[in-house]
Amino acid sequence: MPTEHRRDTPPPRTGTGEIEVLRGFLDYLRTSIAAKVDGTPEPQVRAPAVPSGTNLLGLLNHLTHVERAMFLAEDVTDWQATFRAAPQDGVAEVVARYREAVEQANAVIDGCADPSAPLPRARAGRPAPSLRWALAHMIEETGRHAGHADILRELIDGTTGR
Numbered sequence: 258m259p260t261e262h263r264r265d266t267p268p269p270r271t272g273t274g275e276i277e278v279l280r281g282f283l284d285y286l287r288t289s290i291a292a293k294v295d296g297t298p299e300p301q302v303r304a305p306a307v308p309s310g311t312n313l314l315g316l317l318n319h320l321t322h323v324e325r326a327m328f329l330a331e332d333v334t335d336w337q338a339t340f341r342a343a344p345q346d347g348v349a350e351v352v353a354r355y356r357e358a359v360e361q362a363n364a365v366i367d368g369c370a371d372p373s374a375p376l377p378r379a380r381a382g383r384p385a386p387s388l389r390w391a392l393a394h395m396i397e398e399t400g401r402h403a404g405h406a407d408i409l410r411e412l413i414d415g416t417t418g419r
Contacts (some may be wrong), residue, residue, distance in 0.1 A: 266419045275372050279392035286399040287359050289419045290317060294408040295352050301413045302348055313409050314351055315340040316402045321355045323398055327360035327391050330378035368393070
């Protein structure tokens with residue numbers, strides 16, 4: 258198994274504002290997980306490496322749905338199903354869809370000046386969380402799955418680093 262050791266990218270240097278710091282760390286994690294998936298060969302990118310069925314492509318597909326649900330108010334009826342990419346969706350399509358969701362989410366974030374204000378989204382029967390809560394949750398969610406992706410990618414081809 259070939260091993261590629263990437264140089265670790267250090268945490269971002271951000272400004273001092275709360276939104277700027279949180280967004281900087283979220284973008285850092287978003288870039289990291291997309292890079293882990295991008296370039297991973299088929300069929301290994303969708304091969305489960307643990308009994309739960311977790312795989313790299315499914316993780317990124319899931320995070321795409323989380324971004325859209327959190328910032329764009331898209332409804333997800335079956336979260337478990339988001340951990341599987343459609344058979345016809347290859348790496349390039351899933352990565353592109355994720356990056357598009359991130360771009361749209363960032364447009365929403367950029368329109369918010371007060372971290373304590375609710376996100377500008379409407380979802381029947383569910384109040385919108387504050388921008389602060391949404392950013393903190395997305396850092397946690399993306400960081401957790403980026404850690405999973407680190408391990409899965411290393412098991413596939415030995416690639417390590419951020």
